[in-house]
Amino acid sequence: MEVIRIAWRNLWRNKRRTLITVASVFFAIWFALIMRSFQLGSYILMVNNIVHAYSGYFQVHAKGYWGDQVLNNAFVFTPELEQKLNAPKGSTGYTVRLESFALASYGMQTKGVMVNGIDPEAENGLTSLRKKMVKGTYLEPADEGVLVSQRLAGYLRLVIGDTLVIIGQGYHGASAAGVFPVRGIVRFPSPDLDSRLIYLSLPAARNLFSAESMVTSIAFNVSDPKLYKEAAASLRKQLDPAVYEVMTWDEMMPDIVQQIRADSASGLIMLGILYMIVGFGIFGTMLMMLNERTREFGMMIAIGMHKSQLMLVLVTETLFLGLLGIVSGLAAAIPPIYYFYIHPIPLTGKLAESTEQMGFEALMPTAWEPSYFIAQSSVVLVIILAVMLLPVMRIRRLKVMNAMRH
16 A cells, blocks of 8 residues: 555646646547547448348358358248247347349339338338338238339339239249239439339249249347357257358358458557557656656665565556546547447438448447557556566666766
8 A cells, every 4th residue: 555655646747747647548549539439430330231231140041142142042031940940149120121123114114123122110220211211101911013123213203003013924934924003112322222122922922933832041130249140159050051051141241341450450450559659658758757756766766665665666656557548538438439330420412422322321430449448448458568678678777876967
């Protein structure tokens, strides 16, 4: 306790030096947390947009379907399979789909589209499709109408109540043609999805493509996004790998994963540069302090203080400086991070347009995860511990007579 008391008093003998050192640690923690929280928040939003726009956290397909996404690679949705789908730990539900490509036509306009046969309520549970409605009414479980994406509806010049013609190829080469009234218009942030998606009820899609009891994919939602790999692995054990494949969203979209990793690496480099600057700043301040107090150290040893005790006092002082900076930095960073986690910054202008063109919401949120608070604080603490070596080495080499003449 005596060492702690002496160290604390020593800090405030020179308030300016103490405040400068604490401020350097404070701003390092504050900038690091703010910058990293926005970076991680953008990744979480990106993944959330991908997962809840269409893919789900993981999917079940017939073996080989992902490499050759044609209707002939669909599989039968049996009662036995349905029982196994309820087994994955952490899964909160799934939606079955029958997907294929076709031509959609209205009047003189025709365009290639992706037709999705869905269970309306299950699909809404995963992708919140009902919230994406901009006009009309949502599909019923056995509806004979369609939902059309907004850009596609604009291209085909469709309005609610118009009749859409769909022509394509059904299961095993059967002809597929049907006429469907437009029930509603849905909007997706991604221009690619918004310009080609059509939704039918699952019974209507199976009837159109002559694919009774068939599905092409089953997409899953999870209660905790961090545990989707464990849920997928649990389901993979339940299914025959020779018949089914279970793929997580990152396995289906490796390009997105690479993009996140590359951007994260650049952010870590910036943090590294910031920490180097802070480390040298603390080192310089500590060096100045040791030079100013060399005579003091010599006097203290001369009157009977052991070098080990003096080392302990200086180490405690350094630790106090680091902890004051870390705690104050955390206290200043947490409120804005939490605020922007609840209320993301809306992007505007060309930045918003470019973000939406990539298929993501025009928002800039922060991440609210204890892990990166601990990580950034730990890095700064390691820098402080490294700087502690300087006073220890200086005291070990200190010659009392030279120090008193300093």
